[in-house]
Amino acid sequence: MATLETFPNPAPNGRRYTITHINPEFTSMCPKTGLPDFGTMTLEYIPDKTCVELKSLKYYYLDFRNKGIFYEAVTNQILDDLVELCDPLEMTVTAEWGPRGGISSVIVASYTKG
Amino acid sequence: MATLETFPNPAPNGRRYTITHINPEFTSMCPKTGLPDFGTMTLEYIPDKTCVELKSLKYYYLDFRNKGIFYEAVTNQILDDLVELCDPLEMTVTAEWGPRGGISSVIVASYTKG
Amino acid sequence: MATLETFPNPAPNGRRYTITHINPEFTSMCPKTGLPDFGTMTLEYIPDKTCVELKSLKYYYLDFRNKGIFYEAVTNQILDDLVELCDPLEMTVTAEWGPRGGISSVIVASYTKG
Amino acid sequence: MATLETFPNPAPNGRRYTITHINPEFTSMCPKTGLPDFGTMTLEYIPDKTCVELKSLKYYYLDFRNKGIFYEAVTNQILDDLVELCDPLEMTVTAEWGPRGGISSVIVASYTKG
Amino acid sequence: MATLETFPNPAPNGRRYTITHINPEFTSMCPKTGLPDFGTMTLEYIPDKTCVELKSLKYYYLDFRNKGIFYEAVTNQILDDLVELCDPLEMTVTAEWGPRGGISSVIVASYTKG
Amino acid sequence: MATLETFPNPAPNGRRYTITHINPEFTSMCPKTGLPDFGTMTLEYIPDKTCVELKSLKYYYLDFRNKGIFYEAVTNQILDDLVELCDPLEMTVTAEWGPRGGISSVIVASYTKG
Amino acid sequence: MATLETFPNPAPNGRRYTITHINPEFTSMCPKTGLPDFGTMTLEYIPDKTCVELKSLKYYYLDFRNKGIFYEAVTNQILDDLVELCDPLEMTVTAEWGPRGGISSVIVASYTKG
Amino acid sequence: MATLETFPNPAPNGRRYTITHINPEFTSMCPKTGLPDFGTMTLEYIPDKTCVELKSLKYYYLDFRNKGIFYEAVTNQILDDLVELCDPLEMTVTAEWGPRGGISSVIVASYTKG
């Protein structure tokens, strides 16, 4: 299992600013059919004390490659994991999935501190 | 007649998040001329207790293939059916229709709980 | 002269929803030069009791084909005619005109009931 | 069953020129699954004595709406039917299908006279 | 009726070069239904002794505004008129028509000097 | 010097609506280097009693063709000139400039009446 | 290991026509780093006696998901496997890979019978 | 080290307006790997008394060419430097970075005057 890492937020104290990481190469498996799902996973957050280290984020995403998990569940789990990791002021995870049976799907989950 | 199905919302209690399903292959019939209409049907909602199961949604849409129904009516009916199905916090149905007589049309209907 | 027609709003009582008709093939004449103008005429409205019938709308637009009228005037007249026709809750007419003398123009006029 | 119609080629004797009709709203059924296929059907030909009448072509395409037929077969059948109809100098049918199981398909079949 | 005009080819003797005029605002009428057709008319030619004067070309196109004529016929007529006007080395007329009954059409007719 | 002209607002009394004129062929000179600048000049306004006449606007813009003036200054001057001309309810001038030294620039200046 | 399947070519004897299957969701592993590669795998061929069955092609592609293999090798292997499978008149495999170290790659390999 | 320069704001006293400079050719180095990063650096601000001189901005950006600095740090430093330089009413720096390990990143930092 990959270990997510953080580094201290380099911005001046109290500045709210936004960091976005866009991964167009996310893939997991459908738990029902065993077939792979492909999508773009976008993480957008306002850091508080720490930021998500980019390389560890890449490896974290790789852990889903052969994992069976539904669209709605994976989006919420990533949000939960990353909120727990870096305790951000705000965070949004957007998963945009390629068409299955002709239908494309987008799941957007957000968190706001306190 | 296809049966729409639901599954329990996997998100943590009380998290408001958005699910969107985009179907660029929707087709129904014009009740006046008997000619087919083609469009993109987009369903966007904030689930409460349950989510719409994707495969059953596909079959539900197929039921309109040979049904005569006007643009405005089909959009409202889909909204009514899906609100009744999964009792969401918010839901929007957007139907974007290809040109007829040179004119394209878009119908957007929304529901907010309580 | 074409006669605009309406049909009863099929949505449940009191639901506010939006209908948009996009006509990329609108043409009228410049009253000064007699040269044709070409544009995209977009009608967006929230119906109250009645909706605009699409085929009659097409014929209504055709009446402008050989009529001399300025950009600003035609946009406002279409808004006035259609508001009078179907008494909507809200209505917007957007006219996007191709370049004349290198300059493209867009006119947007709106109406809100009561 | 719709009847395809032709009209006499209006071009001067012996001029080779190209006519293309693009139908982005073609649909047929998969004979295996009973699920609909959606695609763009493009007909391109050099007429000899007669041309394909456009409205009858539209109705001819509609006959495939509820017919079970594979990608490769429908493309070849449309080419055969239209070659037989209007005896063109050259003709190409291109069928571009939306994704199934994540894979989009294109079939291109051509005919050259004599 | 507008009069097409020419001007002497300004290029050095014997240079073959190409002139293209693209008119995205062409409109004529369907002789069957009386409804307008809209398209992009592209003229491409290699001049010999004379070139087509641009403003007179614009007025020539305007003559089709209220004329009933089929897709195939108008394309061939424009080619015939312009070949007769300026006796080019080569000329191609391409007419790209907006969708009617969901089907878009393109007609391409060419001429090569003797 | 070109004279800007106006015409009376043809809309019903008190209707707020928006007029936009987009000129992708604006050019002036850099006062420092004498080199030309190229950009798109967009004028958007809500008229009060009068509207800007389009042809006179074109000639007004032409006056900048050989004038040395900085990005920020020309945008503000056009806004000042046009506000003075037609006393609008609101007006915005947007100047989008092509790359110089690899850097593109956009200047947006707005006015709201009293 | 998935078994590729074929079905008899439904076209009239001797007609050369082209079948293309585009898979934008191909993924394999880099044998050096163990990191996944993502790309679009396009198969284009002129069938002789048999065609590639689409569903079995999907499963064949899935076999590469966790296989370590270089860009150039996987493209050539897929061409070899599919030529052996259905003995086509012509076949081309195109692999378009997403950026690695800022550099995107495309590999195109072709086969012609006899 | 390049010296950032300013010039007096040419707008009338008290007018709030927006200046944007877009640099699609920004590059710095990753402090960890020594590999270059490439991105688009966008500066948007509402000037108070002074504006940023464009040429000096170009040279300021060039100073980062061989400097090792992380995504988040460089964005915040540019904002700090430019706020200090011209004391704007508002300022936003947006850095959009090309893909690294398949993941693209965007950092947006803003400042509003006391």
Place this chain on the structure above:
Amino acid sequence: MATLETFPNPAPNGRRYTITHINPEFTSMCPKTGLPDFGTMTLEYIPDKTCVELKSLKYYYLDFRNKGIFYEAVTNQILDDLVELCDPLEMTVTAEWGPRGGISSVIVASYTKG
């Protein structure tokens, strides 16, 4: 009048290769109306002994800014001037002009040595 300059072709003896310079900011004047024309001027050539120096090309183009000259004439003149300047193996000048009276134009003139 700007002086076009050349520099020695740096390629190995006898290598044919192509150099293209694209200027989307070309402007000249219509000799009839005095109004400016705007276009993209593209120069593509295979050098022999010398190449066109880029900065001198920019100044050469600037000389047309206030010169009255027709579309066809300016394209041919630029080709003649540049062929005379650097005696290339092949050269093509493409002028793409913005719409006038709704019609866009493209002029392409070529030269081949010997």
Place this chain on the structure above:
Amino acid sequence: MATLETFPNPAPNGRRYTITHINPEFTSMCPKTGLPDFGTMTLEYIPDKTCVELKSLKYYYLDFRNKGIFYEAVTNQILDDLVELCDPLEMTVTAEWGPRGGISSVIVASYTKG
């Protein structure tokens, strides 16, 4: 100085196929002004016995980062270096440069064996 590396061509003996590597993040310096140039460097080749190793290609490109060299020279040098490295059957280097003084440039140089 980075060392370019090769690996043995994995394709069956005698198969001609094409490998393309696209680097949108190439940068070098103008030897005259010392300012950086930015472009997309595309390498396309048909390998004979060996292929270019991708990672070593990336480092090879990095060597140009702070090197003063003209557009035409760098393109030809890269072609010469890579031909010498892997002795391909055919090779093309395409350099597409961002605008300088408003003018974008493209240089294309090719090599064919024997």
